[in-house]
Amino acid sequence: MHSATINETTDTYTWQPGARHELLIVCDHASKRIPEQYAELGLSAASRSTHICWDIGAGDLALALGRALDAPVICAGWSRILIDCNRGWEDPTLILPMSDGVVVPGNQNLGEAECEARWQRYHQPYHAEIDRHLQHCLERGLRTLIISIHSFTPVFGGQQRPWQVGVLWRPPDVRAAAALGWLTATGLKVGDNEPYSGADLLGHTLERHALERGLPHLLFEVRQDLIESAKGVQRYAGLLNDCIAAVMQTRDLS
Numbered sequence: 644m645h646s647a648t649i650n651e652t653t654d655t656y657t658w659q660p661g662a663r664h665e666l667l668i669v670c671d672h673a674s675k676r677i678p679e680q681y682a683e684l685g686l687s688a689a690s691r692s693t694h695i696c697w698d699i700g701a702g703d704l705a706l707a708l709g710r711a712l713d714a715p716v717i718c719a720g721w722s723r724i725l726i727d728c729n730r731g732w733e734d735p736t737l738i739l740p741m742s743d744g745v746v747v748p749g750n751q752n753l754g755e756a757e758c759e760a761r762w763q764r765y766h767q768p769y770h771a772e773i774d775r776h777l778q779h780c781l782e783r784g785l786r787t788l789i790i791s792i793h794s795f796t797p798v799f800g801g802q803q804r805p806w807q808v809g810v811l812w813r814p815p816d817v818r819a820a821a822a823l824g825w826l827t828a829t830g831l832k833v834g835d836n837e838p839y840s841g842a843d844l845l846g847h848t849l850e851r852h853a854l855e856r857g858l859p860h861l862l863f864e865v866r867q868d869l870i871e872s873a874k875g876v877q878r879y880a881g882l883l884n885d886c887i888a889a890v891m892q893t894r895d896l897s
Contacts, residue, residue: 673702
């Protein structure tokens, strides 16, 4: 198990320690890094800086939230455009040949061997690290609350997205309902299963690590323009810290 005080960064994930192992923060799309041998997958520098490669601000927010909560954080280390750590092996969007209208030259006509190589080298170590941590917690009798952090674009498909933060969930979920109520009470424009719906699919990470184990979970989406700066990250880390603290005090949690 990791040291309780030392950050660890490998080429496949970042671990930030925390003392409260009843909590775990994860971020699937924290990085825009692409391995050198892939020659940036043929993408321009401008494309590599956009949401097609990472969730802008999400990694910084996850780490700041971890510090605020004194909770461990595990962030994936590679760009979602190389392979998406929030997708399963059978998901057709695991490796995208085109994303948001941008052709990805290095993802064209991939054979199964290349897909398998990326899966084993860049996808699975992140999930193995989450597995190791949760197994350690379960052996100590902890039902860890997994908190997943993402960000979303202000505009998609020509449509404005008015929400500042969204909570994705699959009803019934009293924790998510409590989080929605708390965030709404602050005056924020809050998305209830917006900008995406968790009712049918929460994503590979929560499906694999939370739902299959019967563990509690929360999934937050924050609009990326609100967490592009250090000031914005600190503001939303504070808000989510207070929100999670309130949720954990909610009675009759299932």
